[in-house]
Amino acid sequence: MAGVSKRTWKTSSGAPRHSWQVDYADETGARQRKQFKLKKDADAFRIKVEGGLAEGTYRSKAEGTTVRDVVLAYLEHAEGRNERGERFTKAHLLVVTGHIHNYICPNPEHRAKRKVKTQVREFDAGLATIPLSKLTAGTIGDYRDRVRAAGVGVVTTRKILTTLSAVLAFAVSKDLVAFNAATGVRVIGRRDEGAKKIVPPSKAAMRSLIEAAGPDFKVQLVFAAASGLRAGEHHALRWRHIDFKAREVTVETRVDAFGNEDTTKTAAGVRTVPLASTVVTMLKEWRLRSKFAKDDDLVFPSRSGSYEGHPNLVKRRFNPLFKKLAASHAADPEKHPPAPQRFNWHALRHFAISGWIEADLKPKTVQTFAGHSSLQVTMDRYGHMFKSDDHGAAMDRITSGLL
Numbered sequence: 001m002a003g004v005s006k007r008t009w010k011t012s013s014g015a016p017r018h019s020w021q022v023d024y025a026d027e028t029g030a031r032q033r034k035q036f037k038l039k040k041d042a043d044a045f046r047i048k049v050e051g052g053l054a055e056g057t058y059r060s061k062a063e064g065t066t067v068r069d070v071v072l073a074y075l076e077h078a079e080g081r082n083e084r085g086e087r088f089t090k091a092h093l094l095v096v097t098g099h100i101h102n103y104i105c106p107n108p109e110h111r112a113k114r115k116v117k118t119q120v121r122e123f124d125a126g127l128a129t130i131p132l133s134k135l136t137a138g139t140i141g142d143y144r145d146r147v148r149a150a151g152v153g154v155v156t157t158r159k160i161l162t163t164l165s166a167v168l169a170f171a172v173s174k175d176l177v178a179f180n181a182a183t184g185v186r187v188i189g190r191r192d193e194g195a196k197k198i199v200p201p202s203k204a205a206m207r208s209l210i211e212a213a214g215p216d217f218k219v220q221l222v223f224a225a226a227s228g229l230r231a232g233e234h235h236a237l238r239w240r241h242i243d244f245k246a247r248e249v250t251v252e253t254r255v256d257a258f259g260n261e262d263t264t265k266t267a268a269g270v271r272t273v274p275l276a277s278t279v280v281t282m283l284k285e286w287r288l289r290s291k292f293a294k295d296d297d298l299v300f301p302s303r304s305g306s307y308e309g310h311p312n313l314v315k316r317r318f319n320p321l322f323k324k325l326a327a328s329h330a331a332d333p334e335k336h337p338p339a340p341q342r343f344n345w346h347a348l349r350h351f352a353i354s355g356w357i358e359a360d361l362k363p364k365t366v367q368t369f370a371g372h373s374s375l376q377v378t379m380d381r382y383g384h385m386f387k388s389d390d391h392g393a394a395m396d397r398i399t400s401g402l403l
Contacts, residue, residue, distance in 0.1 A: 070171045074171075103126060205343075233253070314345055
C-alpha cells in the first residue's frame, strides 16, 4: 500500500515550506518516495501506483525515464549488436537511426548532417520528452496521426511504428515498462495507398534487354530473371550454393551495401529454388570461363573476386542497356523497336515470381521459392496475378446431377 503524508520544513531564512510525500514499495519491494507540491497530485499518484502494483504493470523506473532516454539506450544496444554481428546489420542500423532521429525523437543536428537529398518529411512533433509512464496506445495513436498529417506515407509510417515497437520491446526487456504500448497500433490509409500491386516487366522487354547484354552480363540477367533472388542474395551467391545435378540453387546468405555478409532477411529466406536446364547450362559455361570457379568463390564477383557493388552494377552495366536499346531505335526505327520503359533491378525478381504464377505454381510454393516471410506477403503483392477460379463453371458442376 502507498501512503500520503505532509512534510514541513523551514528554509535557511526561516520561511515555512511544505510538500506532500508518497511512500510506497515498488514492484521489487524496495521503498520509494516521491514529493508533490499539491495534495491532489500526491493522491493521484498514489492511486496510480496502487492500481499499477495490483495489476503488475507498474515500473518505478518509468517515472523518471523519457522516450529519448530509452531511445538512446536502444541505439547503443543496436550498435553493440551490429559490432558483435548479432543479426543487426549496418544497413538496418542506418534505417532504424533514421526513423528515430527523423520522426520518433526528431533531432535537428541529425537532419543538418544529411549529405544527400532524401524524401524525409520535416517533422518536429515526436515523442522525445514524454515519460515512459505516460506512453499509452492512445498516445502512440495520436503520434501516428501526427506523422500521417505531416505527409508520411502508410508504408513508411508502418516502418516507423515497427522501430518504435522494437524500442519499447527493449524497454520491456530492461524492466522499464511492463508492456509494449505500440503493439496493436495500426496504420490505415486510403484504399489507393499502401503497398502497390506489382507490375513485372514484359517478356518482350526482358528479351530485348538480355539480347543487348554482353555474354557475361547476360548470364546474370537470365539467372536473376529466373531465380527471383534479391540483389543482396544474388551478390552473395557462391558456387557451392548451386547443385548442377539437382538443378537447384540454395539461398542462405546475403550481402548488404557495406559488404557485410549475413544470413537471409528472414528465416523463410533460407530456401532452395529450382532452375531451368537452360539456366543451368549457362551457369556451367560461365563457371568454365570465370577466373573464380572454386566452390567458395562468388558466382558473380567483381573483377577482384570480391562482392560486386550493386549501385556500380546498375550504373555501369544495367542502366546502359536501356540507353543502348534507345539509341538503336533512334538510328533505325524500322529494324529496332522502341526501348522498354526503364525499370529497376528488383523488377527481375518480380519477373521471376510472375513467371512462377503464370506456370500455375501454387501460392504456397511461390511463397517458398520467393522467400517471403508469410503467404500474406505473397498474396498482398502478387495475388492479382493468380488465375481466378471460374465460379460459374464450378456451380454448374455441383448442380449437374440435380436437374
